[in-house]
Amino acid sequence: MSLEYHNLMEDIVLQEVDAIMRSGGGCCCDICKTDVVAYALNHLPPHYVSTHKGRMMVKLQSYEMQSHADVVAAVSEAAKVVARSPRHDREE
Ligand SMILES: [Zn+2]
Numbered sequence: 001m002s003l004e005y006h007n008l009m010e011d012i013v014l015q016e017v018d019a020i021m022r023s024g025g026g027c028c029c030d031i032c033k034t035d036v037v038a039y040a041l042n043h044l045p046p047h048y049v050s051t052h053k054g055r056m057m058v059k060l061q062s063y064e065m066q067s068h069a070d071v072v073a074a075v076s077e078a079a080k081v082v083a084r085s086p087r088h089d090r091e092e
Helices: 008-024 030-042 057-084
Strands: 005-007 048-050
Touching: 005 008, 008 030, 008 057, 030 057
Parallel strands: none
Antiparallel strands: 005 048
């Protein structure tokens, strides 16, 4: 049996990232999006759960409520940083 873990913070960041990047007006391509997600996750506390019993959606919801403001702040900051210096050339 393999041991499997999942960082719930990833789910929460991924839920928020599209809307926050769109409202920020920066590039929303996959390269920038993965950079924003990685930056935000490095600035947020991880929240690991074991996944052998499946995802615990109820737990996710209550955790999400607590940390929602922190996630929005971290993703917004990440989107600003990435928009200032995207890893690819600007296309327009
Ligand atoms: Zn981009």
